[in-house]
């Protein structure tokens with residue numbers, strides 16, 4: 001595979017953009033490689049500017065559950081664009097969008113649109129503090145909630161592989177209000193509530209961790225956190241930026257039957273355009289300006305083109321509830337294939353999966369249930385695996401601590417192709 005044009009473009013980009021990229025993981029640093037510049041995508045495939053074809057399991061990091069350039073979404077974008085791209089005034093699609101979100105996500109009675117997942121979690125935190133009158137927030141090590149100061153404390157995703165769990169520029173004052181618990185460990189949450197009586201505004205978590213690699217909640221964990229937050233009158237925030245509309249139509253809260261007070265959404269909700277949202281009980285949401293005293297605003301929030309794209313996506317998901325069984329089936333095939341490949345090549349690894357989210361951890365451990373378990377993975381091995389996979393045309397996340405995303409565009413043949421490519425890469429790794 002030839003990457004000459006991507007290499008040249010990367011040099012040009014580095015002159016004008018810090019690190020040549022607009023989001024750090026895209027630089028492929030942790031796998032010691034160089035970014036590919038994408039020319040276009042169609043369905044389950046992406047093509048780089050050198051003309052190479054890849055079977056894509058990144059899916060823009062989660063949003064593209066229907067694959068690239070999905071016709072309904074493109075059509076909606078075209079129609080909306082022709083009417084003008086922004087007004088800074090209410091449009092009908094915003095209400096349509098809000099209504100379908102409230103209908104699909106069990107705990108959401110009212111919702112406000114923003115422009116990214118980061119903005120959603122940032123605003124949900126302010127709202128939780130405003131509503132409860134308390135200041136501290138509990139987050140879990142290895143969970144990622146966007147690049148909000150308060151959440152860049154032992155965060156997952158890019159912050160993890162770049163070894164800057166505490167980013168420069170986050171003040172001690174901010175950091176002291178963020179308390180760290182361990183994912184899948186209820187005692188760690190109980191302990192923090194014991195030490196910070198009556199001053200915890202909220203507990204935020206990814207109900208299925210996706211930014212330390214995929215780590216599903218152990219039985220009773222989400223229910224336990226729900227009970228503890230209720231007892232202590234703290235809000236429970238589910239960050240469903242990845243899991244919303246992916247684990248099921250109503251996200252992880254529907255799948256596990258646990259209702260948070262607030263939910264943050266992003267990724268899928270924008271249909272591939274920049275959108276985020278946060279919602280929850282009406283009583284809490286009504287504390288937002290203009291009704292209440294918690295200020296939150298956005299010039300481009302509820303943008304008509306983004307809303308059209310997101311609404312087309314959600315309508316499709318709403319009208320095709322069977323896609324979640326199909327995605328699970330595709331995911332199950334992929335999981336079984338990868339596990340079989342590990343066995344047949346003698347490579348040590350664990351495959352964690354829930355529905356269409358999956359991570360292959362290179363580890364001697366028998367299971368990955370916590371952030372500590374995840375950190376024991378052999379990232380050097382992952383880096384070599386990544387480069388082999390990429391050279392064979394398998395586009396996966398350039399980090400051990402991310403998820404593979406299956407879309408409905410992945411055909412059975414393509415799932416088999418992915419399994420074969422995984423086998424070939426593992427075989428080379430073993431040599």
Ligand SMILES: *Cc1c(COP(=O)(O)O)cnc(C)c1O
Pocket residue numbers: 116117118119121144145146147206210211239240241242266267276
């Ligand atoms: C991606 C992500 C975010 C941040 O969303 P952005 O749109 O990148 O700001 C927040 N929370 C979770 C769980 C995410 O995966």
